[in-house]
Amino acid sequence: MSALVRRASAWSAWLAFGLIMAAHVGLAVLAVIEVVMLGWLTSTWFDLVAVSVVLASAAAGLTAAAWVAARAVRGSRTLSRLARSSRAPCPSRIMAAAAGLGPGPDIEVVRADEPFAVTYGLMRPRILVSTGLAEALSVKGIAAVLAHERHHVRHRDPLRLLAVRLAAAYGCWLPAAAWLARNLALRRELSADLAAARRTSRADLAAALLRLASLPACPALAAARSAADERRSLEARVTQLEGSQPRRTRPAMGRIVASGGTIALVTAACMCCAALSQALPGGLL
């Protein structure tokens, strides 16, 4: 029952977000019409500010979201092409681990020393692992990793993560958006960990996490993404494995206040834009 409620509230949150975004974009289009029909020169400075806030926020959001979507599609395509072109035979240990989990999706294997396992593919999620994974972990450890990834496949997590990142990108002018996206992504990991621990064992999952997270971070990557975020996410996963509720984090107070202020500003600008449309010939609203 509580799962149903949670699902319903998640869907309504997404629906609300979609409606707000549509209204925002719609008002930005209206703002362009207003600028064209009324002319910048005859407007008051107040109107000018409102129109530019609406336009700037919508343009920034749409650009960032388009960038994220393009990267996601390109990344999935490249990975799928690579997995096909440099497919390696599945090591027997990985086959044994997969067989132990029962029937499941196919596993793509590529030859690479670095042990890794990812789930990718927006429409058809699949699991990609490296041959290095077979050497780095015991069969039980591999099974824990595969159970984790199967959960991602079952729930179409690559697509879900994309939706979350698109929403965060659209709201990139809100200081709390990145925090929200990180948290939603972490929740998917926690849920996959729970499934893996239930299917295999906590000890096997802990061993796999220990082995794969201990690798030295790639220097280029460490610069691109915040190492502190990565550590916080791992901390939460370990806490969950220990059987406690991971501590809920909250964005810094300053960010909450700044986000609230920005929302208020953009909302006011949107209302001003809507009101301005009455000055249009024929009255659009």
Added chain:
Amino acid sequence: MAEQGAAGRGLGPLEAEVMSALWRAQVPLAVRDVVAEINAGRDAPLAYTTVMTVMTRLAHKGVLGRSRSGRHYMYAPLAPDTAAIAVQSVLDEFGDAALARFVERAELDPRLQARLRRLMGPEQ
């Protein structure tokens, strides 16, 4: 080694040449050795600094490992072939786009390591 066929998606032409030289050698090489190796099969010889820049960039990308030996660095490939490098670079480049990775490489801090060891139970 499959370095000839799949001219790496993650590698530029010069980078691929440097990697081929290192794979052929199968031992760590200094920049000087790589320059000699590459220029042996080239009409227009490359400058030392050009090769050094390329190798520094490869080390930064995590494709080459380097260790100090006397006054200069010795470089060794960290991946067995271009396919592996290509996959690695895609993961690094698009890791935050639309895929769920089991765990990022993060160089765990000792406290978290100890907690994971405890979770692994007595048999470990």
